Amino acid sequence: MLPTDPEAARELQEWLSTEDSSLFGVEHDFRGADLSGGDFSGSWFTGANLSGVRLARANFYRADLQSADLSGADLSGADLVRANLDEAVLRSTRLDGADMVKASLCQVDARGASFRGTAIRGASLLGVDLRGADLTDAVLFRNSFKVTFDDSTVVRGLTGTVFGPVTLASGDSTRQLGGAELEAWIRERGGQVEVIPPGSPETTEG
Template identity: 75%
Template sequence: MGRLQEWLTEDGFSLFGVELDFRGSDLSGGDFSSSWFTDSILAGVRLVGAVLYRADLQSADLTGADLTGADLVRANLDRAVLRSARLDGADMVNASLHGVDASRASFRGTRIMGASLHGVDMRGADLTDAVLFQNTFKVSVDDTTVLRGLTGSVFGPISVFSGESSREVGGAELETWIGERGGKVQVLAPGSSPQ
């Protein structure tokens, strides 16, 4: 925690928090633009309204973290753990999420636009009223994933799990599948743009 105290007294500098343990911290409202949290432990940490613009959160453990209203624009979340994290109302424009465990995470009202989601586990996640726009959306979902009010456009396909088995769903079938669950998403063909 000495590193955090030192950073808090230096205005306008990026925090170098690589491999540090931030458990028990409340970092709500902090400006962590371009900061490094690679391989750090942020499990259960409050980051409500925090600015993580261009922050590197690669392989960080954010299990149960509260990122409500956080600015995650252009953040690198590759291989991060977001299990049961709360990202309600967060701004994830152009964020990168490759190989992320976001099972049971809450993305209610989150703006996930122009982001790259590849190999993201969203089983049990809540995407109520989330907004998508031209995202690579290669995610895993199941019947407990909430899609009510989900809108926007994506490049699929997604993997739909039922127990241990899964099947790929894309194109018009994916639009219908999401529509049956209360969402309205346009599935784009590669090289196309939304209508």
């Protein structure tokens, strides 16, 4: 299904009719489209509007999604390995079962997003708002993890290793959680995460 926006639809049709491997969708409006299963590896969606778009099982390997609006989009099972999602909007986005290994998420609004069973190993999450997000059974591994949680953030079954600290928001107040305190907070809610201390040999490994 093509986007309702004529310019975006034309760009997509031209890309489909050629052998170009990358789609140039910078600042295009793809709302109304169903792009499930598409191969968009290395494509450019910088500043694009993908709100509510179906992108299940799509391939975004090394794609640029910086500042893209993906609110309410369905990215379940998508390949987002090494994708650039800096400053993207992921509010209420479905990322269940997605592969986000080594993806970059800096200054991202992911409130209410679903990461159930998502592989987030080696990804950088810096300044990511995860209030109300669902991280059930998500897997972390040596993640930079400077994120914001609140009491509605679900961490049941969350496993792996992270570099903290995490900001815990409660009403108008916030506090920092790191080390054993962060491990205990997650454990009390059904997760099992190890917080790697600064200066650990693991922090210098490639």
